[in-house]
Amino acid sequence: MRRGLRDRVGGMSLQNRLAFFAGVAVCLLCLVFSFLFLNVAHHAATLKLIDEVTADGELAAYYLEHGERVDPLPTIPPDLIRPVQVVDPRGRVVAASSDLRGKPAMSRLVPQPPRRTATTVVCGHVLAPGRCDIVVAQRVRRGDGEWTVYAAAPAVPFYVHPWLPALLLAGMVVFTGGAALGARYLVSRSLAPVAAVQRRLDDIRNTDPSGRVPVPEARSEIHFLAGSVNHCLNRLERALEEQRRFSTDASHELRTPIAAMRVQIEDALMAPDDTDVATLSNAVLPSLDRLEAVASGLLVLSGLDRGAGEQLQPVDLAEVASMAQGGRSWTKTVVDNLAPGVLVSGQPSRLRELVARLLDNAERHADTTITLTVRRDYERLAQDGGFASGTAVLEVADDGDGIPPDQRESIFERFARLDSARSRDAGGFGLGLPIARLIAESHGGSLTAQEPAPGARGARFLLYLPLSSPPGQR
Structure with missing residues (x-):
């Protein structure tokens, strides 16, 4: 599977590959950001909820600390109604809100001195099956001992609110798509001069060896690349011209002594009785010497062009x-x-x-x-x-x-x-x-x-x- 994905990505064009990788990178960044953002939002919402739950129990704790009645509970403002219980020093529930009457204590958590409050999470138990609640315990000092006031509220889910992950998901889709499209557009614009260079090189290869590639005005990497390509084309054209001239001159140099020897030998064949071998040899040897010199020179040039030779x-x-x-x-x-x-x-x-x-x-x-x-x-x-x-x-x-x-x-x-x-x-x-x-x-x-x-x-x-x-x- 991994190899198949690699093969598919490798078969893409450069701009599609960069767009793909830009989209993946932005998607991963969005996922990391969403995870961190949800953690921060969950932590902040939990702290706010703890403050609210603490405020619910503080009213009962106030009356309890000042010797007022605890059963029934004092009137709780409508905006602070939460499950509340008051537990005496012997662990008995002596007062509770209406939804917890006749039920055991919601938690055994007792704040340890010098702290007056403590927080825990309780799942199921007396509050609601299959649900987790945040429980805040407040320690109250009264004449007959240490009393505890419990208040609770449903725990904040990790996603805090349904619209928050939906919003993050929509943003991730928008940013990923935008990054991919933007990267593809920018790469396409950036590679446009490269495509022009390629087309011109194809024309030069097929029709016009003396042509040159266009050089962009902006002094970017492609500007210098095109300049280097033109420089190489100049050298290549000169080398080809030198090669053609060299081939022509070498052919001429070799043909001249060969033609001279042919004339001398043909003359000798036409009048073999009048031909002296020594005279013919002396006439042919200079042309052979010239052939040998040209061949030797060409071999030396070939060795020098290859860089051949002994050690320095x-x-x-x-x-x-x-x-x-x-x-x-x-x-x-x-x-x-x-x-x-x-x-x-x-x-x-x-x-x-x-x-x-x-x-x-x-x-x-x-x-x-x-x-x-x-x-x-x-x-x-x-x-x-x-x-x-x-x-x-x-x-x-x-x-x-x-x-x-x-x-x-x-x-x-x-x-x-x-x-x-x-x-x-x-x-x-x-x-x-x-x-x-x-x-x-x-x-x-x-x-x-x-x-x-x-x-x-x-x-x-x-x-x-x-x-x-x-x-x-x-």
């Missing part, structure tokens, strides 16, 4: 730069300015690859000289690419034609190349710099192309990484 460890940036230069034949002069002990937290193989790709790019475009610099910078501010613990800086500069200022950011897009001297003819394939930037960002740093140093020419790339030790540990 302290790395000397100068040692990484030295290792990236080793084992290769340089066509240009490399000038090293490597400060030792510049430690960063990173993956050594990734950082070597980053430096190697910057050096490859510089070697393709330098005229005669490449300058490689590693240094610390504790004064660089965060807005300038710096870090609170200090900044490790790696700089690669060449003396080539340089990069136009308006293209210094676009060169980091995948498969992007300039139409000038830094072009496809220089041997690049448009993934080196994007890979280098991704490696920098995966280490918490940044890689940018900036103005050449004063008095210099060419391209200048700056890598900023956080030092692995704070300034106090220089």
Whole structure:
């Protein structure tokens, strides 16, 4: 049964569920209030009744205390007529109101000194079968001993009066229904912007990927939710556009060497007797090298996008730069300015690859000289690419034609190349710099192309990484 109720409630809409729970909560509060109110009303009515019953017996007690006659009882005012009995010290009823004549004492309760009155509840007995009465006993001192005057009245029922629980029940129904309807209305009004967002998202999914959800003017939670949804949609649209552009560029990059190899092989097949294997191999190998480079670059990008790699460890940036230069034949002069002990937290193989790709790019475009610099910078501010613990800086500069200022950011897009001297003819394939930037960002740093140093020419790339030790540990 409990599970069935839970399933039915779980199947409701949000506004119906909140209305249901609001109605239940108000109903429970009304029940608690009604119970407390009836208790207070019953207690107050009982105290009032005790005062009235006490007043009934006080007239007989007055005459008895002053030695007046007690049988028959003194005349009782019409508004004070209650069952009254007078009992002598030996426990005999010596006087009683007309409805109790000839009956035993209604109670054996006797107030104990110093109290003069006592109250009890008597059910059935001489008063009325099946009914409970409040009995007030008053102790009266007379010459021959202690006398007792009893007065009684029917006890107040728990509900006090029939109209009181009926009124409370009607109020509970009204308040419960009002709370449920009010909660449903308020939730419906509050969720109206959410419904609009949902409808717009459905439209975006089905027809218009460039659309955006409406943002309510009121700066509520839904306002910020809609803003976050639009931000996610912006990023998603950019990612999809980049994915489409990347797929197109990658297809083009792969198709170019494949087409070149096909032409060379088809020419060889058309004149097999005139084809030298060594010549054909030498003609095809550059295209295979280019295919291998593109495939390798795509695999590296895939690993960086997934966050794959070795564990982070302290790395000397100068040692990484030295290792990236080793084992290769340089066509240009490399000038090293490597400060030792510049430690960063990173993956050594990734950082070597980053430096190697910057050096490859510089070697393709330098005229005669490449300058490689590693240094610390504790004064660089965060807005300038710096870090609170200090900044490790790696700089690669060449003396080539340089990069136009308006293209210094676009060169980091995948498969992007300039139409000038830094072009496809220089041997690049448009993934080196994007890979280098991704490696920098995966280490918490940044890689940018900036103005050449004063008095210099060419391209200048700056890598900023956080030092692995704070300034106090220089």
